[in-house]
Amino acid sequence: DSGVTQTPKHLITATGQRVTLRCSPRSGDLSVYWYQQSLDQGLQFLIQYYNGEERAKGNILERFSAQQFPDLHSELNLSSLELGDSALYFCASSVDASGYQETQYFGPGTRLLVL
Amino acid sequence: AQSVSQHNHHVILSEAASLELGCNYSYGGTVNLFWYVQYPGQHLQLLLKYFSGDPLVKGIKGFEAEFIKSKFSFNLRKPSVQWSDTAEYFCAVAGPPGGSQGNLIFGKGTKLSVKP
Numbered sequence: 001d002s003g004v005t006q007t008p009k010h011l012i013t014a015t016g017q018r019v020t021l022r023c024s025p026r027s028g029d030l031s032v033y034w035y036q037q038s039l040d041q042g043l044q045f046l047i048q049y050y051n052g053e054e055r056a057k058g059n060i061l062e063r064f065s066a067q068q069f070p071d072l073h074s075e076l077n078l079s080s081l082e083l084g085d086s087a088l089y090f091c092a093s094s095v096d097a098s099g100y101q102e103t104q105y106f107g108p109g110t111r112l113l114v115l
Numbered sequence: 116a117q118s119v120s121q122h123n124h125h126v127i128l129s130e131a132a133s134l135e136l137g138c139n140y141s142y143g144g145t146v147n148l149f150w151y152v153q154y155p156g157q158h159l160q161l162l163l164k165y166f167s168g169d170p171l172v173k174g175i176k177g178f179e180a181e182f183i184k185s186k187f188s189f190n191l192r193k194p195s196v197q198w199s200d201t202a203e204y205f206c207a208v209a210g211p212p213g214g215s216q217g218n219l220i221f222g223k224g225t226k227l228s229v230k231p
Contacts, residue, residue, distance in 0.1 A: 002158060033218065043205060043221035056218055090159065092219075102209075104219060106151075106159040 003027065004107035006091050012113045018079040021110045025072055025093030031055065032074040033094070033104060034066055038087040049074055050096075081114045088112075117142040119208050121222035128196055129230050136191040136225050138206030148189040149207040149219070150180055159205065165189065176200070198231045 003026035013019055025032050034046040036059075045058035049068035060066075063081075068074045078085060088111050092104040122137040140146060150162040163174025170182040180191045189206060206222040 002160070004158075035219075035221075042223040045219060045221075048218060092159075102218075103149075103161055103164060105161070108158040 002105040002107065004091060004093050004105050006089075006107040006110050008110060009108065010111050010113075012115065013081060014115055015081055015083060017081050017114075018077065019081065019112065021076040021078070021089050021091075021112075023074045023076070023091030023093075023107060025074070025091075026105055029093035029095050029105070030072065031094045031096060031102070032068055032072070033092040034060075034074070034076050035090040035092065035106075036087045037090060037109070038084075043090075046076070078112070083114050086112055086114045117208060117220045119206055119220050119222040121204075121206055121225050123225045124223070125226045125228070127228045127230065130198055131195050132229075134191070134193040134196045134200070134227070136204055136206075136227070138189045138191065138222060139187050140189065140206075140208045140220075141187065142208060147209045148180075148182060149209070150174065150178070150189075150191050151205045151207060151221075152202045153205065153224075154202045162191070162204070196227070196229050198229045200227060201229045202227060 005024045007022045030051045033048045037043045046060040047066050048056040052068050063079050066076045088109045090109045091107045094102040094104045118141045120139045148165045151159040152162050153159050163172050165172045165182045173179045178193050203224045203226050205224045207219050
């Protein structure tokens with residue numbers, strides 16, 4: 001158990017819908033990262049928040065957005081869902097912001113299925 | 116842009132065989148390197164990491180990796196695999212902070228199947 005929690009574990013929804021994935025980082029960690037894992041793209045970095053502020057952006061679609069709240073939990077919002085958004089979404093956390101000499105600890109993931 | 120290549124998509128070994136999984140990265144500057152493991156149905160767990168110092172890094176569960184800067188490689192090794200090592204292994208690189216690509220770039224992963 002990494003100490004990072006994610007809810008829900010599974011999510012089934014229809015195309016065009018909007019969903020929210022939630023992540024709570026390890027106690028004391030200020031950075032939260034979101035990754036998408038799909039069969040064709042592999043593990044791709046989406047976005048990072050540090051202490052409430054967006055820190056780095058990766059291959060995140062405009063239909064996706066995220067935020068980090070004062071209690072440091074984070075939410076990833078996915079809207080206008082398409083079949084291709086079906087994937088495993090991981091959240092990770094680390095103590096600091098740089099991500100450079102940081103170890104990221106991963107949550108169990110949310111498996112999203114868009115029908 | 117940084118990238119990470121893992122040469123083997125699927126490796127099948129018998130128990131007690133030796134393992135070496137290849138990983139090459141493209142970034143030419145100072146990098147930090149990681150190997151993560153994902154057991155079936157579980158989340159990613161850190162196996163080992165290299166930041167600086169001794170290029171031979173020892174991790175958990177008997178795994179080790181060697182950083183060879185001249186070859187841009189960070190191969191994962193284990194002298195004798197067990198059935199419980201069946202999992203998917205991901206190599207990842209973190210470049211200097213401030214990059215627009217984000218902080219951790221993953222390879223496509225190598226599935227390891229160990230036959231009892």
